[in-house]
Amino acid sequence: MKKKKFYKNLWFWLLITSILFFVTNIVFSIIFRGSDGSNIFTAVSGWVSGIATIALGFIAVVQNRKYKEENDRFLSEQQKINSQLMQEQNNLSWRKINYDIYNSYRREFLEYEKEFSKYSISEISAKTLANNDTIRAIGELSIFDKRIRNNLTRNIAYLIECNFYCEAKANLFDLFTKYLKILDAFYPLLQDAIKDINILGDLNGEYFKKAHELIDMEQKIVLSYLNINSEFSSIIQKIYEKDISSAKDYIDKNITQQVEWVKKIREGAK
Numbered sequence: 001m002k003k004k005k006f007y008k009n010l011w012f013w014l015l016i017t018s019i020l021f022f023v024t025n026i027v028f029s030i031i032f033r034g035s036d037g038s039n040i041f042t043a044v045s046g047w048v049s050g051i052a053t054i055a056l057g058f059i060a061v062v063q064n065r066k067y068k069e070e071n072d073r074f075l076s077e078q079q080k081i082n083s084q085l086m087q088e089q090n091n092l093s094w095r096k097i098n099y100d101i102y103n104s105y106r107r108e109f110l111e112y113e114k115e116f117s118k119y120s121i122s123e124i125s126a127k128t129l130a131n132n133d134t135i136r137a138i139g140e141l142s143i144f145d146k147r148i149r150n151n152l153t154r155n156i157a158y159l160i161e162c163n164f165y166c167e168a169k170a171n172l173f174d175l176f177t178k179y180l181k182i183l184d185a186f187y188p189l190l191q192d193a194i195k196d197i198n199i200l201g202d203l204n205g206e207y208f209k210k211a212h213e214l215i216d217m218e219q220k221i222v223l224s225y226l227n228i229n230s231e232f233s234s235i236i237q238k239i240y241e242k243d244i245s246s247a248k249d250y251i252d253k254n255i256t257q258q259v260e261w262v263k264k265i266r267e268g269a270k
Contacts, residue, residue: 091244094244094248095239095240095244098239098247098251099236099239099240101163102164102232102235102236102239103232103236105162105163105164105232106229106232106233106236108158108162109158109162109225109228109229109232110225110229112151112154112155112158112225113222113225115151116151116152116155116218116221116222116225117222119144119147119148119151120148120218121141121148121186121211121214121215121218122214122215122218122219138190138193138194139194141190142190142191142194145183145187145190148183149180149183152176152179152180152183155172155176156173156176156177159172159173159176160173160262160265162258163255163258164232164235164254164255164258165254165255165257165258165261166227166228166231166254167227168224168227168228168230168231169224169228169231170261171224171227172221172224172225172228173265175217175220175221175224176221178217179214179217179218179221182210182213182214182217183214185210186207186210186211186213186214189206189207189210190207192207193207235250235251235254238250239251
C-alpha cells in the first residue's frame with residue numbers, strides 16, 4: 001500500500017495550526033499582558049478552546065471522508081451485484097427464448113417428417129401391396145401424387161424459412177429437389193401402368209426402376225430428418241451450457257450460415 005506524503009495528512013496540518021495558534025496567543029499575551037497576568041490565562045484558555053474547535057473540525061472532516069469512502073465502496077459493490085443479477089436475468093431470458101424457438105423448430109420438423117412418411121410412395125405401396133392389391137396400389141399412387149407434391153413443396157418452403165442451418169438440412173433440401181425430379185419422371189410411367197397392367201410384369205422396366213429410386217430417396221430423406229433432430233437436440237443442450245457466450249456465438253454463426261445458404265439457393269434459382 002502506497003503511503004501518503006506527510007504534508008498531505010490532515011493531522012500534520014492540525015499540529016502545525018495548533019502550534020501556530022498557541023505561539024501567536026502566547027506572543028500577544030506577553031505583549032499586551034496585564035499586571036495580574038490575566039492576559040496569559042485568557043490566551044491559554046482561548047488556545048485550548050481554539051485547539052478543541054479545530055480538532056473537532058478536523059475529526060468531522062476525517063469522519064466525512066471515511067463515510068464517503070465507505071459509501072462509495074458500498075455503492076460500487078452494490079452496482080456490481082446488481083449488474084451480475086441483471087446479466088443473469090438477461091441470460092435466463094435469452095436461454096428461455098432460444099429454447100422455445102429451437103424446440104418449436106424441432107416440433108415443426110417432426111410434424112413434416114410424419115406427413116412426409118404418410119404420403120410417401122413406399123408407405124402407400126406397403127399398405128396396398130400388403131393385400132396383394134397391385135391395381136389399388138397404382139390407383140392410390142395416382143391419387144396421392146398431388147398430395148406428395150404439395151407436401152414436398154411445403155417441406156422445401158419450411159427448410160428455407162426456418163432460421164436454422166445444418167448440413168443435414170441442406171442435404172434434405174437437395175434430396176427433396178432430386179425427389180421431385182424423379183417423381184416428374186415417374187408419374188407418366190404410373191399413368192401408363194394404369195392403362196396397361198402388363199407393365200408391372202417387367203421388373204427391369206422404367207416403372208420399377210423409378211419406383212425404387214423414389215423409395216431409396218425416401219429412406220435417405222428420413223435419415224436426414226433424424227440428423228436434423230439430432231442437431232436440434234445438441235443446440236438445445238448448448239443453450240443451457242454454463243458458458244453462454246459460446247452458445248451465443250454458435251447460434252449467431254448458425255444464423256449467418258442460414259442467410260448465406262438461402263442466398264445461394266436464390267442465386268441458383270435465377
